[in-house]
Amino acid sequence: MKNNNTKQFNYLGLLLLVMVFVASCTDVSETLRSEITPDNFFEVDEHFVSSLGDAYGPLASMYGSNVALGGTMIANDDMVITQRGADWEDGGIWIRLHQHENRPDNVRTTNTWELAFSGVSNSNRLLFQFEELIASGDIDASLGTPFIAELRGMRAFYYYLLLDNFGNVPIVTSFADAAENPSQPSSDFQEGRRQVYDFVESEFLAILDDLNEVSGTATYGRMNKWVAHYTLAKLYLNSEVYIGEAKWAETIQHTNAIINSGNYSLMSNYADNFLVDNTGSTENIFVIPYDKSFLGGFNLHKMSFHPAAQNALKLRTGSWSGYQVLTEHYATYINPDLNPGPQGTVYDVDPLATEIQGTIDNRTDVNIWFGPINNPDGSPAIDPQAQDSDPFGTRVFITPHIRELFPNDLRSSGGRVLKYEIEEGLSGNNMDNDYVIQRYSDVLLTKAEALWRMNPSDGEALQLVNEVRNRAGVNPYTVLNDDLLLAERGRETFFEMVRRQDLIRFDGKQGLTRWNDPWQFKPASPSFRNVFPVPRSQLEANPSLVQNPGYN
Amino acid sequence: MTTKNTIKYWKRLQKQALTFVMGVFVFFACYNTAVSQNTVTGSVIDAQTGEALPGVNIVVEGTTIGTSTNLDGNYEIDVPSLDDTIIYTFVGYISLTEAINGRTQIDVALLPDVRMLDDVVVIGYGTQERQQITGSVSSVSTEAFVTGNVERATDLIQGKIPGLVVSQSRGADPNSPPEIRLRGVSTFGAQQSPLVVIDGVIGASLENIDPNDIQTIDVLKDASASAIYGTRGAAGVIQVTTKRGSTGQTNVSYNSTFTTTGVENRIETLSGDEWRQLGQELGIAVVDFGSDTDWFEEITQRGNNSVHSLAISGGSEATTYRVSGNYRTRKGLLQTTGNEVKSGRLNINHRALNERLALSINLSATTREEDRGFPNAFDSAITYNPTAPSGNDNLTDFFNTGGWHYTSTSGMTNPSAILHEQTNQREDRRLNASLRGEYYFDELLPGLTASAQYSYETLSRTDILYATRQGESGGGATQITLGSGNIDRRYSDSSNELFESTLNYVTNLERLDIELLGGYSYQYFFNAFNRMQGSDFLPLDPGPANIGLSQSIPEGRGIIQSNESDNKLIGGFARLSLNFDNTYFFNSSFRREGSTRFGPGNKWGNFYSAGLGVELTNIFDLGQDVNSLRFRTSYGVTGQDAPFSGISQFRLTSAGSFLVDGNFLPAFGPNSNSNPDLKWEESSEFNIGAEFSMLDNRLSGSFEYYNKTTADLLFEREVPVPPFIFPTRWENIGEIENKGFEFAISYDVIRQQDRAWNTGITFATFESVLTQFVDEGARYLGNMGAPGQSTVTLVRVREGEPLGQIWGAKFVGLDSNGRSLYEAEDGSSVTSDLLTRADEQVIGNGLPDFTFGWDNRVNFKNWDFNLFIRGSIGHDVANTPRGFYENPAIIQSRNALKSALDHKDFTSQALFNSYHVEDASFARIQNLSIGYTFPINNPQIRRIRLYASANNLYTLTNYTGMNPDVRYSDRGNPLIIGIERPEEWYTERSFTIGLNLDF
Numbered sequence A: 001m002k003n004n005n006t007k008q009f010n011y012l013g014l015l016l017l018v019m020v021f022v023a024s025c026t027d028v029s030e031t032l033r034s035e036i037t038p039d040n041f042f043e044v045d046e047h048f049v050s051s052l053g054d055a056y057g058p059l060a061s062m063y064g065s066n067v068a069l070g071g072t073m074i075a076n077d078d079m080v081i082t083q084r085g086a087d088w089e090d091g092g093i094w095i096r097l098h099q100h101e102n103r104p105d106n107v108r109t110t111n112t113w114e115l116a117f118s119g120v121s122n123s124n125r126l127l128f129q130f131e132e133l134i135a136s137g138d139i140d141a142s143l144g145t146p147f148i149a150e151l152r153g154m155r156a157f158y159y160y161l162l163l164d165n166f167g168n169v170p171i172v173t174s175f176a177d178a179a180e181n182p183s184q185p186s187s188d189f190q191e192g193r194r195q196v197y198d199f200v201e202s203e204f205l206a207i208l209d210d211l212n213e214v215s216g217t218a219t220y221g222r223m224n225k226w227v228a229h230y231t232l233a234k235l236y237l238n239s240e241v242y243i244g245e246a247k248w249a250e251t252i253q254h255t256n257a258i259i260n261s262g263n264y265s266l267m268s269n270y271a272d273n274f275l276v277d278n279t280g281s282t283e284n285i286f287v288i289p290y291d292k293s294f295l296g297g298f299n300l301h302k303m304s305f306h307p308a309a310q311n312a313l314k315l316r317t318g319s320w321s322g323y324q325v326l327t328e329h330y331a332t333y334i335n336p337d338l339n340p341g342p343q344g345t346v347y348d349v350d351p352l353a354t355e356i357q358g359t360i361d362n363r364t365d366v367n368i369w370f371g372p373i374n375n376p377d378g379s380p381a382i383d384p385q386a387q388d389s390d391p392f393g394t395r396v397f398i399t400p401h402i403r404e405l406f407p408n409d410l411r412s413s414g415g416r417v418l419k420y421e422i423e424e425g426l427s428g429n430n431m432d433n434d435y436v437i438q439r440y441s442d443v444l445l446t447k448a449e450a451l452w453r454m455n456p457s458d459g460e461a462l463q464l465v466n467e468v469r470n471r472a473g474v475n476p477y478t479v480l481n482d483d484l485l486l487a488e489r490g491r492e493t494f495f496e497m498v499r500r501q502d503l504i505r506f507d508g509k510q511g512l513t514r515w516n517d518p519w520q521f522k523p524a525s526p527s528f529r530n531v532f533p534v535p536r537s538q539l540e541a542n543p544s545l546v547q548n549p550g551y552n
Numbered sequence B: 001m002t003t004k005n006t007i008k009y010w011k012r013l014q015k016q017a018l019t020f021v022m023g024v025f026v027f028f029a030c031y032n033t034a035v036s037q038n039t040v041t042g043s044v045i046d047a048q049t050g051e052a053l054p055g056v057n058i059v060v061e062g063t064t065i066g067t068s069t070n071l072d073g074n075y076e077i078d079v080p081s082l083d084d085t086i087i088y089t090f091v092g093y094i095s096l097t098e099a100i101n102g103r104t105q106i107d108v109a110l111l112p113d114v115r116m117l118d119d120v121v122v123i124g125y126g127t128q129e130r131q132q133i134t135g136s137v138s139s140v141s142t143e144a145f146v147t148g149n150v151e152r153a154t155d156l157i158q159g160k161i162p163g164l165v166v167s168q169s170r171g172a173d174p175n176s177p178p179e180i181r182l183r184g185v186s187t188f189g190a191q192q193s194p195l196v197v198i199d200g201v202i203g204a205s206l207e208n209i210d211p212n213d214i215q216t217i218d219v220l221k222d223a224s225a226s227a228i229y230g231t232r233g234a235a236g237v238i239q240v241t242t243k244r245g246s247t248g249q250t251n252v253s254y255n256s257t258f259t260t261t262g263v264e265n266r267i268e269t270l271s272g273d274e275w276r277q278l279g280q281e282l283g284i285a286v287v288d289f290g291s292d293t294d295w296f297e298e299i300t301q302r303g304n305n306s307v308h309s310l311a312i313s314g315g316s317e318a319t320t321y322r323v324s325g326n327y328r329t330r331k332g333l334l335q336t337t338g339n340e341v342k343s344g345r346l347n348i349n350h351r352a353l354n355e356r357l358a359l360s361i362n363l364s365a366t367t368r369e370e371d372r373g374f375p376n377a378f379d380s381a382i383t384y385n386p387t388a389p390s391g392n393d394n395l396t397d398f399f400n401t402g403g404w405h406y407t408s409t410s411g412m413t414n415p416s417a418i419l420h421e422q423t424n425q426r427e428d429r430r431l432n433a434s435l436r437g438e439y440y441f442d443e444l445l446p447g448l449t450a451s452a453q454y455s456y457e458t459l460s461r462t463d464i465l466y467a468t469r470q471g472e473s474g475g476g477a478t479q480i481t482l483g484s485g486n487i488d489r490r491y492s493d494s495s496n497e498l499f500e501s502t503l504n505y506v507t508n509l510e511r512l513d514i515e516l517l518g519g520y521s522y523q524y525f526f527n528a529f530n531r532m533q534g535s536d537f538l539p540l541d542p543g544p545a546n547i548g549l550s551q552s553i554p555e556g557r558g559i560i561q562s563n564e565s566d567n568k569l570i571g572g573f574a575r576l577s578l579n580f581d582n583t584y585f586f587n588s589s590f591r592r593e594g595s596t597r598f599g600p601g602n603k604w605g606n607f608y609s610a611g612l613g614v615e616l617t618n619i620f621d622l623g624q625d626v627n628s629l630r631f632r633t634s635y636g637v638t639g640q641d642a643p644f645s646g647i648s649q650f651r652l653t654s655a656g657s658f659l660v661d662g663n664f665l666p667a668f669g670p671n672s673n674s675n676p677d678l679k680w681e682e683s684s685e686f687n688i689g690a691e692f693s694m695l696d697n698r699l700s701g702s703f704e705y706y707n708k709t710t711a712d713l714l715f716e717r718e719v720p721v722p723p724f725i726f727p728t729r730w731e732n733i734g735e736i737e738n739k740g741f742e743f744a745i746s747y748d749v750i751r752q753q754d755r756a757w758n759t760g761i762t763f764a765t766f767e768s769v770l771t772q773f774v775d776e777g778a779r780y781l782g783n784m785g786a787p788g789q790s791t792v793t794l795v796r797v798r799e800g801e802p803l804g805q806i807w808g809a810k811f812v813g814l815d816s817n818g819r820s821l822y823e824a825e826d827g828s829s830v831t832s833d834l835l836t837r838a839d840e841q842v843i844g845n846g847l848p849d850f851t852f853g854w855d856n857r858v859n860f861k862n863w864d865f866n867l868f869i870r871g872s873i874g875h876d877v878a879n880t881p882r883g884f885y886e887n888p889a890i891i892q893s894r895n896a897l898k899s900a901l902d903h904k905d906f907t908s909q910a911l912f913n914s915y916h917v918e919d920a921s922f923a924r925i926q927n928l929s930i931g932y933t934f935p936i937n938n939p940q941i942r943r944i945r946l947y948a949s950a951n952n953l954y955t956l957t958n959y960t961g962m963n964p965d966v967r968y969s970d971r972g973n974p975l976i977i978g979i980e981r982p983e984e985w986y987t988e989r990s991f992t993i994g995l996n997l998d999f
Helices: A002-022 A045-063 A069-075 A090-098 A107-135 A141-165 A189-207 A225-237 A239-243 A248-261 A270-274 A300-304 A327-334 A440-454 A459-471 A482-492 A499-505 A536-541 B003-028 B153-157 B223-232 B272-282 B295-299 B376-383 B396-401 B415-420 B880-885 B888-892 B898-903
Strands: A284-288 A343-347 A355-359 A415-417 A435-439 B039-046 B057-060 B066-068 B074-078 B085-089 B096-099 B108-110 B120-123 B126-129 B137-141 B164-167 B179-182 B195-198 B214-220 B237-242 B248-263 B303-315 B319-331 B338-352 B357-371 B422-440 B448-467 B486-509 B512-535 B559-580 B584-595 B604-615 B626-640 B652-660 B663-670 B681-694 B699-711 B714-718 B728-732 B735-751 B755-765 B767-772 B779-785 B789-797 B805-808 B811-814 B820-823 B841-845 B850-860 B863-873 B876-879 B917-919 B922-933 B943-951 B955-957 B988-998
Touching: A045 A069, A045 A107, A045 A141, A045 A284, A045 A435, A045 B652, A045 B663, A069 A090, A069 A107, A069 A141, A069 A499, A090 A107, A090 B789, A107 A141, A107 A536, A107 B663, A141 A189, A141 A225, A141 A499, A189 A225, A189 A239, A225 A239, A225 A248, A225 A284, A225 A435, A225 A440, A239 A499, A248 A440, A270 A435, A284 A440, A300 A415, A327 A355, A327 A482, A435 A440, A440 A459, A440 A482, A459 A482, A482 A499, A536 B714, B057 B074, B066 B074, B096 B108, B120 B137, B120 B214, B120 B237, B153 B164, B153 B214, B195 B223, B223 B237, B223 B559, B223 B584, B223 B604, B223 B626, B223 B681, B272 B888, B272 B898, B295 B376, B295 B415, B303 B988, B376 B415, B376 B880, B415 B422, B584 B626, B779 B880, B789 B880, B805 B876, B841 B876, B876 B880, B888 B898
Parallel strands: B039 B108, B195 B237, B789 B805
Antiparallel strands: A284 A435, A343 A355, B039 B074, B057 B066, B057 B085, B085 B096, B120 B126, B137 B214, B164 B179, B214 B237, B248 B303, B248 B988, B303 B319, B319 B338, B338 B357, B357 B422, B422 B448, B448 B486, B486 B512, B512 B559, B559 B584, B584 B604, B604 B626, B626 B681, B652 B663, B681 B699, B699 B735, B714 B728, B735 B755, B735 B767, B755 B850, B779 B789, B805 B841, B811 B820, B850 B863, B863 B922, B876 B917, B922 B943, B922 B955, B943 B988
């Protein structure tokens, strides 16, 4: 009896033993539960289309906020962010940007580099995947070709931004075989910049015929043939800056392609291009289709407005009071010499914003918000935080005048960037308006400039500029010169992130370029400042990179 | 009832009555020798817990006459003469020699031997005699735990184990556990803290165990000891053994404490008057709201904790059990913070089938409800305008901010409003069930044991952030408009299942004892996460519960997210232990383990160890004074798993939206740079040590040296863009070398029955050097941040240099205009605008040269005292609050530290520099306690002890910030060491009274 029992016990033990080995699973393969891998993607056409979106993603981060390109606008002659005590002090990055004393660790230029190259890398990855899929027959070449062209176009567009902002940058065109530490095309800055230029030019020329020709809804917010033509036109317009060779004829050729297509025309009202719903604009060529629900990233209302604007516009979110319009830029609207037109009562540029006679340009109030702010019930807005030295006291009156760059500018100093219609009752950080990167009126001004550069008394050039002026309700120019053309471009393309490009293209009054001339709160700057520095974090991560000349 | 039985009954009753009378007699006249000439009776109890000790050996000195105590701890011994001496000995206790001196009733209390030199040590998958250990293992048991204001298991062993640092770097935050580091900084990966094993459950959470339920904590410090845990042993292992029931009478134990806490040390800021005056003096236009508010006082409160813990244990020969319930509440130093913790635990052990089958069941459950508050209120309390009115009364101008004073200066938020217009709640529910069966094959093959264990642990966590529409931070209110409010509810469920089985075989060949262990381990982890967020509540504030009232969700601006992930670790392991003649010892272990997280070629890793030990007293005659002297040396290799699932794979995730034909489609793109080549991080460690015990075991100690190299460090490094899509990627890069000495020494200064004094010192040195890194380039990390210093970095990491380097400009003085001057590379002095990175230099190191603990335990009659001091010497802390707020120029926008009054001559902008790095060496009275055990001769009550205790009573340091303790990480980054931030929690000083009641 006892023996039997023992045996049973031992069987129990043996069962335990057996469990040890039966249970010995050794499968350690990994299954992802909530993410997608390429193994289960790229199966239907919608997958291809939606994967394309990743090539556009970085654009939305670059333009609509102060994170990247939007932040570097502070270096131009039309915008500034002044320091008010600790507000916007931020380690001096805004002051240094504006005064052209930017350092390689500036987070705004670093972001510009990183985001543009994210766009390049995303495009390379998608190109690699599409090429593989076409090669394996998984997608039809006829479906694949426009995708490939679109991706190459986006990659070239990012390179166009990199060329303009940094000059000599690594050219990476492969995803699978990319070097871990890519170097610039040349350690000589100018030689490297030329190669980046050549790359952008050859890419766009190569894909022109494969890109979608349709404008409107089908390619809204996408790289189509007209975006490519336009980017080429701008590349050629600045060709002298990039490679030391003027290409005016090529500029005209590509602007003509757009003009002659008949796809685009000036809207009768300048402001209509920037409405909350500006999808219907016949003038906008390339936009970022920001959406407060689906595609966030456009936060002008946060960046620009005085805190009192919240109540005035019934916003359900506060504003940071950042972007200001330089007084000198405001003056180019009201000054009859730079902007001849109907005269009326305008605010002067003095601290009290005295009412004087000046030019009435219907872009002034669209682009810039100034003057007294009233609440919706008509009562004057009050800012309890206003400095004692504010001539208007706590009454909020935004003056075109800016008291100082630092350390303690007035809270109500400087007109605020407006341009885009503000949705009443808007909540959150994201606006619904589509941000305009390329617009038909700039096509006209670009063509005009190229004609004028070839022949300063070209009649068509003057006529094209006056077409734009006419829409703004101001008088036609009778003659074109540097100052007039630059001022007109400044008013028309304000806050479209082309100002820096214009300033480094126009001759300055002190031997260098306009960009190097002194302006409000900015001393003269050396010419190496015409490109931004290679970010320090990139130099530290990639030993093959060399810094742009002049920066250390 | 038959007559016979009746007589029997009466006889028994008489006997009982007699016993009773005798008992009363003894009770009232216990020194009366009349009962029996040569018989001594009495009881033996544990001097600290008061529990009866069964099985204590009792011998009459110089004779072979002996007995032992029964289950109730009582004994009776016939002695030749009442002038003899009796010796009481028991494993784990200090033996006691007691002269009879004519007494017939001798009750003694034995003191536990804190050093546990001959005790059993819990190692991976089993236990070993202390002498057999060849790696580095430190143990602390109940008697030596830190007492007083103990919140968590780790508080019990703070400073008690050389090389183990439990840093209070998170101050008195009631809701974040302390940072634990073993033997320096050896990894940057996911697991920087040691692996926790509770009753054999690997990877268990210390949050699911009440300190009152812990019997011992064994720390496996070196790789040879922890290698059997393979992938997760790299940062060491903390083994926790819970209390269990014992056969015999039912024991009820009740412990209760009440603690009151206050801020140990605050940062002084300018008062309203000082601020106005300083502004006038320096010609800075300050904003004067007319009041005088001490914002720190406005947001803090006296905290308190109370703990109730009840445990019942007991059992029969076959089954023992212990069941306990614990209830803790806590009110934090910061207003609106606190928590409530309820936990229960049941341990059952059962033996069956002729003692061949042993079953154990452990169940535990903990719910923890936290009000986490908003520690950024601490930062705001430093900087908020001291002339602003406090409270929310009569401030009708500020209706939209709930009546709290408001200023629109960016980054400036009313500290009180931060706390009172928002809530930050967390609720954790944890459950752990563990079943284990063990079977002894005593007839089939004596010495063979098989075991199987299954455990399941879950954590359900709810995090709710809520901000009212009056709330500025979080809610978005301004003085002139209401905000949108915010509800953010996050739910996560995580669980892990562990199945393990082992075979153990013990045999001996003459003088050689052999133990062989083999086993299999399978662990499956699962996580699920859900989140919903909404804002825009009109027309009212709904409270945190009803997110359906949000308008942003129907408008498409809310957030709804979910994700799931799982992973597995599968391993096989083996160990061989040899013991030759209790003189030579050998241990070796091996584990092969696979992880789902690595790429196909790199899933499996091998981890192994070997160690040798020798007991010299068995080889050489070292004299009577040396009780034991052991040398041991070992080497082992352990690993570190990848930090998260999917890390090696190319993954696509929704990357915003993409407009196609006028409709938005989700765009898909990669969510990170993948790395299919990622592999195990490997730590190899060499350890050599000696242990001794002398002078009748009164003096004992251990000494260790270790050298640990962690290679193929898992690290998220910066990569160039291009060619990468994102600027960082997880890679195996670099190597850290850690080395150090550790020693522990313990001495019984006094060892008598009614008085004892034990003093012990632990000491450890550290050196952590990054011997290899991505490349030779330096990495600058740790942003100083807002206000105004977002481009200033605080730390440099570079190949070949020690870890913990604090980096920045070296302050040399002021120029004639009061502008700060810094040392330039060429030795000249420059102002900040001319300063370049080349001028910056090492200005401190955040890691200590050594840490120490000094413990004193005194028992005198019914009194017990404990004084415990711990400290850390030679580390620096970057005092960033000074770096921001000591400069008087800051008062044009923010309040400054009171020390700004000493710096009126500073005219330049605040810039963090060497002037703000301070030597933070400290010694702290961690614990001072005094207890009294009431002398009770009531058999129903075994012990009543009352005690009072103070924690953080005094800190000796020159550091001027809030807390000199070592900071091992900064905002989660382990490479950034030694930074104190303005939003950190302050430390607390606490006073506790407690009651132990056993019956």
